[in-house]
Amino acid sequence: MTILINDQKVDFTMENEKSAYDIYQSIHSFLKDTNHYIYSFTIDGNETDPEKKELWMDKPVGIIDKIEITALSEKEYLLTGLLTVAEYINLLLRSVLEGSEETLSDLMHEYPSIINNLPLLIKGNQGMLIRDYMNKIINNSGLLDETFNEDYRDVFVKEIGDIARLINTAAKEIENPQSELSASIEILGSLIPQINEVSLLLQVGKDKEAMNLIIQLTELLQKITRLISFYNTDNIYINEKSYNVFSTELNAILTELAGAFDVNDSVLIGDLLEYELTPKLDMLPEVIQSIINMEDE
Numbered sequence: 001m002t003i004l005i006n007d008q009k010v011d012f013t014m015e016n017e018k019s020a021y022d023i024y025q026s027i028h029s030f031l032k033d034t035n036h037y038i039y040s041f042t043i044d045g046n047e048t049d050p051e052k053k054e055l056w057m058d059k060p061v062g063i064i065d066k067i068e069i070t071a072l073s074e075k076e077y078l079l080t081g082l083l084t085v086a087e088y089i090n091l092l093l094r095s096v097l098e099g100s101e102e103t104l105s106d107l108m109h110e111y112p113s114i115i116n117n118l119p120l121l122i123k124g125n126q127g128m129l130i131r132d133y134m135n136k137i138i139n140n141s142g143l144l145d146e147t148f149n150e151d152y153r154d155v156f157v158k159e160i161g162d163i164a165r166l167i168n169t170a171a172k173e174i175e176n177p178q179s180e181l182s183a184s185i186e187i188l189g190s191l192i193p194q195i196n197e198v199s200l201l202l203q204v205g206k207d208k209e210a211m212n213l214i215i216q217l218t219e220l221l222q223k224i225t226r227l228i229s230f231y232n233t234d235n236i237y238i239n240e241k242s243y244n245v246f247s248t249e250l251n252a253i254l255t256e257l258a259g260a261f262d263v264n265d266s267v268l269i270g271d272l273l274e275y276e277l278t279p280k281l282d283m284l285p286e287v288i289q290s291i292i293n294m295e296d297e
Helices: 020-032 050-055 074-098 101-121 126-141 150-175 177-195 198-203 207-228 243-262 266-296
Strands: 002-005 036-043 066-073
Touching (some): 002 020, 020 036, 020 066, 050 101, 066 074, 126 207, 177 207, 177 266, 198 207, 198 266, 243 266
Parallel strands (some): 002 066
């Protein structure tokens, strides 16, 4: 049996592999060690479908002549996946606007694969949130039952457009994390003085404005965390603490802050912001610059 990875023949020593899926798993483990992923897996000229493993996984090794694999780096894999999702969404929107029932039916057959991959392509809880949002849109549209709800058309067009913008933003984060990080730090710098005013906003009854600022900060920090995940932080220390410890402490503060808002404890909110959160936010630009500098070395 011949095994090709990116058109290059590889020497693969068979050990306990008895089926096509055994080989898939072994190659997957091998590639993962080099931060690469299987993008396509072809058996004797027939490309396999990861969502339909039952059609090929039990094929005995002895009757396979050639396996061809396309392997991508993590960045290439994520970008390619997001471009596929973007193309799917564009085609979905166009098919709804044109009333193309046959195309919509085909797209709904592909939908489970698209929706299940979103949390894998977008790191953190952002991928799960986008998945849930898109599921809501599709369920409300009636497309899963092959009967589009015409009363929902205008809302559908708007909300699918929202999804497209979120996917585009995620792709930009992957394509140029350093640029996105720099922009995010600038936004954070302008947001910190406003965050310091949250306690005052609460005291004068502007609870909604205060909460909006905290939500904006939380979303920005989630984005920064996603972007940092593309870098190696093993040797980054802040005040003799590893970056992982720093990140864990920051998330704990945000969780406690959310709890303080739930019970409207303005004293605790003020203390958390002044003594816990703001000092860590002030350190973030230096932390991020250290991460970028280490990557450039």
